[in-house]
Amino acid sequence: MVISEQPKYTKADFESDNDVRWCPGCGDYAILSAVQQVMPQLGIPKEKFVFVSGIGCSSRFPYYMNCYGFHTIHGRALTVATGVKSVNPELSVWVITGDGDGLSIGGNHFLHAIRRNQDFKILLFNNKIYGLTKGQYSPTSEFGKKTKSTPMGSIDTPINPISLAIASGATFVARTVDKNVKHMMDILKQAAEHKGTAFVEIYQNCWVFNDNAFVSYTDKDVKSDNSVYLEDGKPLIFGNNHEKAIKLNGFHPEIIKVAGSNNPLIHDAKSEDRGLAYVLGQMGVENPGLPVAFGVLRKVQRPTYQELLYGQEEQAKQKPKGSLEQILNSGDTWVVK
Amino acid sequence: MSTTQTKIVKKTESLEEAVIRFAGDSGDGMQLTGGQFTTSTAIVGNDLSTLPDYPAEIRAPAGSLAGVSGFQIHFSSKDIHTPGDALDVLVAMNPAALKANLQDLKPGGMLIVNTNAFTETNLKKVGYAKNPLEEESLTTKYQIFSVEVTRLTQNALEDLKLSAKLVDRSKNMFALGLMYWLYSRPMEPTIEWVKKKFAGKPDILEANLRVLKAGYHFGETTETFISHFEIKQAEIKPGKYRNITGNEATVLGIIAAKEVTGLELFLGSYPITPASDILHELSRYKYLGIKTFQAEDEIAAIGSAIGASFAGGFGITTTSGPGVCLKSEFINLAVKTELPLIVCDIQRGGPSTGLPTKTEQADLLQALFGRNGESPVPVIAASTPSDCFETMLEAFRIAIKYMTPVFFMSDGYLANGSEPWFIPSVSSLPKIEVKYRKEKEGFAPFVRDEKTLARPWAIPGTCGLEHVVGGLEAEQVTGRVSYDPVNHDAMVKIRAKKIANIENDIPELKILNGSDKGDLLILGWGSTLGSINAAIEKLLENGHKVANVHLRHLNPFPKNLGAVLKNFKHVLIPEVNLGQLRLLVRARYLVDAQGLNIVSGQPLKVRDIVEAAEKLLK
Numbered sequence: 001m002v003i004s005e006q007p008k009y010t011k012a013d014f015e016s017d018n019d020v021r022w023c024p025g026c027g028d029y030a031i032l033s034a035v036q037q038v039m040p041q042l043g044i045p046k047e048k049f050v051f052v053s054g055i056g057c058s059s060r061f062p063y064y065m066n067c068y069g070f071h072t073i074h075g076r077a078l079t080v081a082t083g084v085k086s087v088n089p090e091l092s093v094w095v096i097t098g099d100g101d102g103l104s105i106g107g108n109h110f111l112h113a114i115r116r117n118q119d120f121k122i123l124l125f126n127n128k129i130y131g132l133t134k135g136q137y138s139p140t141s142e143f144g145k146k147t148k149s150t151p152m153g154s155i156d157t158p159i160n161p162i163s164l165a166i167a168s169g170a171t172f173v174a175r176t177v178d179k180n181v182k183h184m185m186d187i188l189k190q191a192a193e194h195k196g197t198a199f200v201e202i203y204q205n206c207w208v209f210n211d212n213a214f215v216s217y218t219d220k221d222v223k224s225d226n227s228v229y230l231e232d233g234k235p236l237i238f239g240n241n242h243e244k245a246i247k248l249n250g251f252h253p254e255i256i257k258v259a260g261s262n263n264p265l266i267h268d269a270k271s272e273d274r275g276l277a278y279v280l281g282q283m284g285v286e287n288p289g290l291p292v293a294f295g296v297l298r299k300v301q302r303p304t305y306q307e308l309l310y311g312q313e314e315q316a317k318q319k320p321k322g323s324l325e326q327i328l329n330s331g332d333t334w335v336v337k
Numbered sequence: 338m339s340t341t342q343t344k345i346v347k348k349t350e351s352l353e354e355a356v357i358r359f360a361g362d363s364g365d366g367m368q369l370t371g372g373q374f375t376t377s378t379a380i381v382g383n384d385l386s387t388l389p390d391y392p393a394e395i396r397a398p399a400g401s402l403a404g405v406s407g408f409q410i411h412f413s414s415k416d417i418h419t420p421g422d423a424l425d426v427l428v429a430m431n432p433a434a435l436k437a438n439l440q441d442l443k444p445g446g447m448l449i450v451n452t453n454a455f456t457e458t459n460l461k462k463v464g465y466a467k468n469p470l471e472e473e474s475l476t477t478k479y480q481i482f483s484v485e486v487t488r489l490t491q492n493a494l495e496d497l498k499l500s501a502k503l504v505d506r507s508k509n510m511f512a513l514g515l516m517y518w519l520y521s522r523p524m525e526p527t528i529e530w531v532k533k534k535f536a537g538k539p540d541i542l543e544a545n546l547r548v549l550k551a552g553y554h555f556g557e558t559t560e561t562f563i564s565h566f567e568i569k570q571a572e573i574k575p576g577k578y579r580n581i582t583g584n585e586a587t588v589l590g591i592i593a594a595k596e597v598t599g600l601e602l603f604l605g606s607y608p609i610t611p612a613s614d615i616l617h618e619l620s621r622y623k624y625l626g627i628k629t630f631q632a633e634d635e636i637a638a639i640g641s642a643i644g645a646s647f648a649g650g651f652g653i654t655t656t657s658g659p660g661v662c663l664k665s666e667f668i669n670l671a672v673k674t675e676l677p678l679i680v681c682d683i684q685r686g687g688p689s690t691g692l693p694t695k696t697e698q699a700d701l702l703q704a705l706f707g708r709n710g711e712s713p714v715p716v717i718a719a720s721t722p723s724d725c726f727e728t729m730l731e732a733f734r735i736a737i738k739y740m741t742p743v744f745f746m747s748d749g750y751l752a753n754g755s756e757p758w759f760i761p762s763v764s765s766l767p768k769i770e771v772k773y774r775k776e777k778e779g780f781a782p783f784v785r786d787e788k789t790l791a792r793p794w795a796i797p798g799t800c801g802l803e804h805v806v807g808g809l810e811a812e813q814v815t816g817r818v819s820y821d822p823v824n825h826d827a828m829v830k831i832r833a834k835k836i837a838n839i840e841n842d843i844p845e846l847k848i849l850n851g852s853d854k855g856d857l858l859i860l861g862w863g864s865t866l867g868s869i870n871a872a873i874e875k876l877l878e879n880g881h882k883v884a885n886v887h888l889r890h891l892n893p894f895p896k897n898l899g900a901v902l903k904n905f906k907h908v909l910i911p912e913v914n915l916g917q918l919r920l921l922v923r924a925r926y927l928v929d930a931q932g933l934n935i936v937s938g939q940p941l942k943v944r945d946i947v948e949a950a951e952k953l954l955k
Contacts, residue, residue, distance in 0.1 A: 016805075018817065047800045052644070055808075062805045063818065068797040070647055070674075071807025072640070073666050079605075079637040083644025083652060084797070086628055087601040091648065091797050109640075112633040309628065316623035324596045325763045327622075328589060332376045332526065333579040333760065336570075 009040035016066040022057060027178035027204035031125060032064055034181050035094075038188045039067075042092070050093045052081040054101040057132050058125035058204070061096040075106025078113040081120050082305075089306040092192070093120035099140040100130050103159055107139070114168035117196040119304035123188075124161055124201050129210035141210075162281035165199045166274050166298060172198040173277060173298040178205060179218040183229070183294065190296055196304045217292055226284065230295030235264040236280075238291050246283075246290070251275075253283055253290055269299045347557070348564035354413030355520065355568060356421030359512060360438045361430030362399055363392055363406040366509040371408025373513055373530065377522040379580045379757050382570030383412040386867065387755045388420035388940065393610070393693045400454075400462045405437040412520075414569040418867035420754065422942040426519070428512050430454060430486070433463045439475075448479045449515070451508070453487035482561055486511050493551040494544050503541065507548045514552025521567040524553060574759060581758040583722040583751030584611070587681065588618040590729025591653060595627060598733065598769050603645035604629045605638040606655045610693040611749045612683040615655045635663035639680070643667060646676045647806070649773060649796030651733070655681040658700045659690065661707065668742055669708045672832065674806040675783075675792045677736035677743075679729075680704075684748040686938045695938030696749035698863050699914035704744040705892055705921075711829045713836035715739070716892040718746035720866035723758035725751060728889060734769050738842075739835060740791040746891070748913075750940045751864045777801040782816035790835035840893040846901050851877060851884025857954055858905035860930070862888040862918055865911050865941055872946035881954055891918070899926045907953045909933060911946050 014036040049067040053059035055074035062069025136149040144153040172194040191198035216226040228238040236246035245264035277298035284292035388409040397404030411421035429435040431454035490508040535542035595602040606616040620629040632638040642652030686692025719728040774793035795802040812819035911933035933949040
């Protein structure tokens with residue numbers, strides 16, 4: 001039997017002594033707590049965790065974790081995380097970002113990190129608003145949204161982070177919500193165990209600037225009708241009494257009754273084809289009238305960027321081209337006597 | 338020409354030096370021709386300096402002025418410093434090349450032209466109403482050698498059944514062969530190169546060799562040329578040499594620093610002229626564990642490099658001015674979090690996209706001040722192509738010892754220009770100590786080394802040193818976020834002092850030529866060194882009391898700069914910008930320094946510096 005020498009951690013080991021400065025009641029507290037509860041369960045030495053963030057309310061996250069952390073600049077956390085993980089692949093790297101940081105100013109890096117399958121986690125706190133700059137509309141704000149900078153309503157079509165991640169070739173895509181801590185912890189654990197980019201969209205309520213943005217999925221009276229919780233290999237069933245299901249009609253999901261129904265849609269997160277995950281990700285977001293899908297939408301294996309990077313390095317080491325001395329003396333040389 | 342083949346014995350004139358330029362269409366292979374001539378000239382043992390000059394367009398329309406590509410080489414039996422102001426020989430492969438380059442040919446200089454390319458269409462393309470080769474203004478001013486390069490190339494390859502395109506593309510070898518004969522260079526290095534390069538393509542190999550030799554024998558046997566030249570070996574320090582461009586030396590400097598420090602080296606870069614070659618070249622050294630990352634943009638390039646440094650590797654990013662603009666915010670993050678990093682700025686003509694393939698020195702103030710807040714960054718600049726090697730090692734030393742980003746400045750002229758380089762031995766390289774913080778006792782992220790004021794490098798994975806860094810102002814020592822006014826004032830001053838103190842750790846300025854007191858001091862930085870050295874030699878010859886010093890360290894300045902300046906009546910600062918170093922020197926030392934500022938995309942000419950100096954000395 002292998003005796004683990006891993007120290008036994010508790011949540012408290014991951015709590016920093018910095019005062020948490022989010023507004024009281026912010027959804028970020030629940031996410032912080034969930035992360036701090038999951039960390040001790042991962043069997044990873046505490047010093048190997050690195051939390052990298054950009055700018056925004058969510059990006060203060062690293063200060064509240066008792067881990068290595070880098071609070072970088074607006075939109076660029078993914079680039080820093082790329083460097084961190086590339087020189088030390090043993091680290092467990094977690095990127096904390098928001099809808100403004102990750103999809104607006106950092107939109108370019110988002111798709112490139114994901115297409116490369118960088119071996120880190122991306123937790124995107126989506127509150128559909130700019131909080132830290134006090135209430136302007138964000139790339140996920142709904143069309144027509146009235147904010148300080150859009151007094152007549154936003155004329156921008158919002159982006160669905162899940163759709164963008166899937167289009168970029170994400171190997172792990174999940175959605176959860178701040179109020180469902182148990183579900184969030186399960187998703188975070190699965191993300192932690194995934195090799196490659198693990199993208200998690202977390203619906204997070206900003207009660208100061210965009211309260212109740214996700215109430216349809218958190219209010220106990222309505223949430224069951226508006227959310228479907230995905231489980232791999234299981235049918236998509238929802239509703240207060242598990243009476244409704246999703247069925248595909250061509251590419252179009254439809255709501256059907258469980259009773260007497262034939263063939264509710266069975267979730268297949270491991271499908272190499274991105275189509276199903278894309279359809280599920282759109283439900284209730286880009287495709288109204290349907291419940292929003294929570295859980296792991298897609299989970300496939302592909303070599304990570306770091307595996308490929310070190311793989312090439314190993315391959316090159318099989319055919320070394322010479323020492324520094326030899327490199328300096330290469331090319332057309334001549335001797336002056 | 339006589340019908341019977343008689344061996345003509347041709348005179349060999351001995352020369353001290355020569356400046357020649359190959360010019361043609363960008364598809365004519367002029368850069369390759371120049372590169373081959375350089376190699377053979379280096380092997381002969383001449384001192385040399387080169388200046389490639391090529392268009393930003395990959396293939397501008399054939400025969401157009403925009404498409405002219407040139408390669409200039411100055412070679413000599415004595416020590417030389419520049420690619421030369423004016424040409425002894427211009428090889429012009431078409432009318433466009435003639436038109437674009439003729440102004441640089443010395444009166445009486447040799448003009449070798451491919452007459453087959455002087456067709457009506459080609460003449461018209463560049464606005465020649467008449468064939469200029471027949472104009473009296475040319476025939477009386479220059480020695481014109483009309484050579485049917487295209488036809489002679491075709492003749493040499495007649496029986497090989499090659500495509501017309503391939504035949505046409507071989508004609509640069511004719512020009513090369515002819516110039517080898519004219520300057521008594523050996524063909525062997527090029528023959529060897531051709532054999533290696535085209536080992537798998539026997540017909541191209543044969544074509545290149547035939548045409549090369551045809552060019553050589555044309556010079557030797559026809560009556561076109563009555564004499565040729567030789568330039569004796571220069572008196573150079575004994576040892577092993579190679580020819581090297583600035584970008585190659587930069588790469589070797591990075592590799593050497595990686596080997597000396599043992600650090601994980603990570604280059605984050607985005608393609609940009611004239612810096613891309615550094616990315617290409619470094620990516621060939623994966624077997625040494627060097628990691629190169631072609632990022633999605635300039636910002637991601639530096640961000641990944643900073644992440645690498647945070648994790649205990651060494652991050653570098655290579656770019657040119659437009660890229661520096663994009664990286665500014667991240668450079669500031671490295672300043673604020675005090676992480677080692679090198680930003681290589683291979684300067685080019687600006688503003689905006691400017692002149693991608695031309696040289697300029699106009700990013701100095703950007704490197705020093707182009708960021709928000711008080712953001713001190715050490716800035717160092719290479720002065721010759723081979724100096725990029727040592728300057729890069731110095732950039733590493735400062736970055737690691739002081740935990741700071743460092744600007745490494747080169748430019749298009751250094752990047753692509755070349756010179757012979759005395760190959761250093763590995764044992765002679767400077768030692769650079771790397772110390773990661775391991776001890777928990779007394780650790781805080783911003784506890785400082787008493788002498789250097791550097792903070793500890795505590796890297797993720799080290800048990801017990803977990804901490805967070807970021808762009809928000811940090812409390813002294815603890816590094817916690819702090820908005821305290823007294824703390825901010827103190828931190829601003831500590832960061833400034835840390836960089837200013839580096840002046841105690843760099844060599845004092847030395848007078849390079851002339852004596853330490855006199856009428857005029859020429860102060861330079863970066864790639865103007867060669868032109869300034871050559872100008873000073875001339876001024877000293879003319880009997881003036883002049884001297885020159887040259888800055889590698891631009892922030893901070895060497896400690897004795899102020900004292901050196903005050904020993905001269907006049908100070909002249911030649912720069913390929915509108916007076917950026919001059920602004921700094923005047924502000925800092927209250928010295929009435931004058932400038933010579935020509936921003937033409939070309940290196941400064943020696944004669945312009947001599948003229949500016951003599952004007953001040955009047």
